[in-house]
Amino acid sequence: MKTKGRCARLYIRLKLGGRGFVRLSVLLLSVLYLRGTILWMTISRRRLLFSSAAAALLPGNARSASTGMITLSPQPLDLEMPVDDFIDEFTPVPSFFIRSHTLIPEVKLADWTLSIDGLVEKPIRLKFEELRQMPRMELVSVLECAGNGRSFYAPRVAGSQWRFGAVGNAKWTGVRLRDVLDKVGLKAGATNLLLDGADVPLGKMPDFQRTIPVAKALDPDTMLAYEMNGAPLTAAHGFPLRLIAPGWASDSWVKWLQHIEVLDHEFEGFWMKTAYRHPNRPVAPGTAVDAKDMVPVTDLNVKSVIAHPGEWAKPGHIAVAGVAWSNASPVSKVEVSTDAGSTWALAKLLGEPTKYGFRKWLYGWDAREGPHTLMSRASNANGETQPLEEQWNPSGYLWNVAQARPVLISRKEPVAAPAPEVAKAEAPNGYAATCMSCHDEHMMRQQRLTRAQWDKEVNKMTNWGAPVQPEKREALLDYLSSRFKP
Numbered sequence: 001m002k003t004k005g006r007c008a009r010l011y012i013r014l015k016l017g018g019r020g021f022v023r024l025s026v027l028l029l030s031v032l033y034l035r036g037t038i039l040w041m042t043i044s045r046r047r048l049l050f051s052s053a054a055a056a057l058l059p060g061n062a063r064s065a066s067t068g069m070i071t072l073s074p075q076p077l078d079l080e081m082p083v084d085d086f087i088d089e090f091t092p093v094p095s096f097f098i099r100s101h102t103l104i105p106e107v108k109l110a111d112w113t114l115s116i117d118g119l120v121e122k123p124i125r126l127k128f129e130e131l132r133q134m135p136r137m138e139l140v141s142v143l144e145c146a147g148n149g150r151s152f153y154a155p156r157v158a159g160s161q162w163r164f165g166a167v168g169n170a171k172w173t174g175v176r177l178r179d180v181l182d183k184v185g186l187k188a189g190a191t192n193l194l195l196d197g198a199d200v201p202l203g204k205m206p207d208f209q210r211t212i213p214v215a216k217a218l219d220p221d222t223m224l225a226y227e228m229n230g231a232p233l234t235a236a237h238g239f240p241l242r243l244i245a246p247g248w249a250s251d252s253w254v255k256w257l258q259h260i261e262v263l264d265h266e267f268e269g270f271w272m273k274t275a276y277r278h279p280n281r282p283v284a285p286g287t288a289v290d291a292k293d294m295v296p297v298t299d300l301n302v303k304s305v306i307a308h309p310g311e312w313a314k315p316g317h318i319a320v321a322g323v324a325w326s327n328a329s330p331v332s333k334v335e336v337s338t339d340a341g342s343t344w345a346l347a348k349l350l351g352e353p354t355k356y357g358f359r360k361w362l363y364g365w366d367a368r369e370g371p372h373t374l375m376s377r378a379s380n381a382n383g384e385t386q387p388l389e390e391q392w393n394p395s396g397y398l399w400n401v402a403q404a405r406p407v408l409i410s411r412k413e414p415v416a417a418p419a420p421e422v423a424k425a426e427a428p429n430g431y432a433a434t435c436m437s438c439h440d441e442h443m444m445r446q447q448r449l450t451r452a453q454w455d456k457e458v459n460k461m462t463n464w465g466a467p468v469q470p471e472k473r474e475a476l477l478d479y480l481s482s483r484f485k486p
């Protein structure tokens, strides 16, 4: 049903969407696209079955039948959008990825305020209605997790094993952060804003608090948003207010915002000092990097995704389609290869460009029978292009290698391999009591780590309050590193 709806949406958008479409030069492409769409519609049911079988083969993830989202962790909630869903300019909220380090807080508007203090002339406490009465602004921007694509790094790194879908594009409505700061007046020496949300950490995990530099805070595009795609923020996405830091990775986009403290230094907390940092220079894959050489993750990389076709299609004219995005420097072109990167051709960019949003693209392909590897590679106005090989970094941030998407072109539908049996979660070595007090099996299953990496993770979790029994620690490590190995 979901796939059918998706096809219908695409079809309608194609028929009614781009005005520039009805030009002779692109008429051919639209014909290709429509034929591709019709083909897609006829295969959609079987394709759904095929791709859910494929999703079942991916280690450690479940695909929800109700929303189609891939669950990386049900609690804390981490959901990823499947790659086939990259067909909308604006990501529908139910398809928008969710990443929370702890449980989603339930904020009551009547009790909620935003307080701003620290190095300011006049500390304030704003009610929601007061914010709503301030001048409104709207901005289209991509929200992408710094760890999106982490699962593709080799050697593997610990953390949520996102593939493509920890990203979405939305229209955000709210107030300019600069306007709010005008009300309090920054004092001389103010350098950073410490942002804190209403979420409460699990165990002894440090509270999720982040700083942004004053320069980013005063950027006219930086905002505090209360609406996403024209509706109030949902609880999962930060109701009632979150930071929008366009062009930056979403670790800075603090949700459930309730307190801003103006500082004269960068905050020393875990989520600034240890997490969300990457090396300031290229490092050999797998090496540990000295803390003094690690700098905060800020700007996103230019990137693109192929949404269509899926794993299998019949020979003929096929629409290769997807989206591209970048940082403050907009997407300038998307190139497509249908021969695994030997040759490249320009895709057509659809719709009107926005500074920070998704740009849809389309390429007409005359597909012959056989296995093929499709690739897409975007560039931005700064002249940056997606690489074919990623520079490795210890936490697996900002992956933007040109995607290689295999597709089988054949008249006959391939037979999907049966899903492998998944071992049941037992409770030897204190595993269940230790790990499953906060996580669901998904969390462990998606990690594919060496014993040394598990050792580090177990240390971190012990510090955060996981009940690791010292006499069972070795056995726990044996268990984790044999069941969830690279």
Ligand SMILES: Nc1nc2c(c(=O)[nH]1)N[C@H]1C(S)=C(S)[C@@H](COP(=O)(O)O)O[C@H]1N2
Binding pocket: 096, 097, 098, 099, 100, 101, 102, 143, 144, 145, 146, 196, 197, 198, 199, 208, 236, 237, 238, 250, 251, 252, 253, 254, 255, 256
């Ligand atoms: N208060 C708070 N804000 C947060 C987080 C969080 O755990 N707590 N997670 C951050 C991270 S790492 C990401 S990727 C984005 C995810 O935003 P979304 O769930 O709306 O997609 O929120 C960011 N803001």
Ligand SMILES: [Mo]
Binding pocket: 099, 144, 145, 146, 147, 250, 251
């Ligand atoms: Mo993230």
